Amino acid sequence: MSLARHTWKPPLLALLAVLAGLALSACGRDDPDLTEGKAQFVQKCGSCHTLNRAGTQGTQGPNLDDAFRAALADGIDRDTVQGIVASQIAHPRKNSIMMPGLVEGATADDVAAYVAYASGKPGEDGGALAQAGLAGATSGEQIFTAAGCGGCHSFGPAGTNGNIGPSLDDLAAAAGSTDPEEFVRESVLDPDAQVAEGFNSGVMPSFDGKLDDKQIQALVEYLLQGN
Numbered sequence: 182m183s184l185a186r187h188t189w190k191p192p193l194l195a196l197l198a199v200l201a202g203l204a205l206s207a208c209g210r211d212d213p214d215l216t217e218g219k220a221q222f223v224q225k226c227g228s229c230h231t232l233n234r235a236g237t238q239g240t241q242g243p244n245l246d247d248a249f250r251a252a253l254a255d256g257i258d259r260d261t262v263q264g265i266v267a268s269q270i271a272h273p274r275k276n277s278i279m280m281p282g283l284v285e286g287a288t289a290d291d292v293a294a295y296v297a298y299a300s301g302k303p304g305e306d307g308g309a310l311a312q313a314g315l316a317g318a319t320s321g322e323q324i325f326t327a328a329g330c331g332g333c334h335s336f337g338p339a340g341t342n343g344n345i346g347p348s349l350d351d352l353a354a355a356a357g358s359t360d361p362e363e364f365v366r367e368s369v370l371d372p373d374a375q376v377a378e379g380f381n382s383g384v385m386p387s388f389d390g391k392l393d394d395k396q397i398q399a400l401v402e403y404l405l406q407g408n
């Protein structure tokens with residue numbers, strides 16, 4: 182008996198269900214992790230983009246609360262926004278200062294899902310999300326990373342090479358006659374009080390009210406290690 186003439190034909194619906202299952206497993210996982218997405222957004226995107234719920238204040242790229250406001254008001258759903266963000270992450274405009282592939286794979290899905298969730302949404306994140314990113318960072322190293330300092334500054338211990346602001350490797354020298362701790366604290370809380378030579382004022386966001394006293398102290402000690 183030839184197989185070709187008696188091939189089993191699955192009912193169409195069952196076949197579709199199998200295909201849908203395959204599609205999901207091919208993507209790795211189906212539910213994006215918003216907590217991970219927020220933490221990654223703060224680290225990798227926040228130095229250029231403002232997003233209120235993430236607590237980021239970058240200004241080199243568009244404000245991501247405003248970016249989708251009109252579209253959302255026009256009835257575009259947040260899944261569509263997620264798709265737009267995902268494609269921007271994968272394929273920024275040629276020659277954009279936004280590098281392609283800052284986050285990849287499931288992490289890129291998580292980031293796109295968080296931006297779509299948070300964009301233009303009033304109020305603050307609750308539950309586990311509230312502790313993701315900057316709010317939950319306790320060590321100096323975590324705070325430096327979560328605040329996106331490395332996107333603008335090179336700093337040896339953190340392995341970052343941002344060049345929008347000065348290198349932070351010799352802050353004792355940068356402080357001059359000011360007490361180094363005082364100098365770093367002021368730089369973080371009121372960046373324009375003294376502007377580093379050769380750099381522009383109005384670029385570094387103030388972290389006043391974004392970091393509590395303990396976090397600022399941990400950050401200051403981390404930055405002055407070895408000084």
Ligand code: HEC
Pocket residue numbers: 222225226227228229230241242243245248265266269270273274277278279280283284292293296332
């Ligand atoms: C070095 C700065 C920089 C970083 C880092 C950066 N972006 Fe951008 N982004 C930009 C700029 C500038 C634009 C404006 C369009 C362009 O240049 O392509 C942009 C555009 C966008 C847009 C489109 C907004 C609109 O109005 O259409 C989205 C969404 C976006 N970025 C998300 C992200 C996400 C998510 C990350 C982190 C994975 C990120 N960006 C990291 C600079 C940056």
Ligand code: HEC
Pocket residue numbers: 228229239240325328329330331332333334345346347348349352355364365368369372373375376377378380381382383384385386388400404
């Ligand atoms: C969007 C870019 C940007 C981000 C994000 C940023 N900075 Fe800056 N920072 C700058 C620029 C530009 C300057 C130089 C102008 C000035 O002094 O205000 C600067 C100056 C400084 C200085 C003074 C250095 C000197 O030599 O005078 C310190 C210290 C500093 N930043 C620490 C930090 C820390 C810590 C963070 C994260 C909590 C951070 N910065 C985040 C852009 C940034």
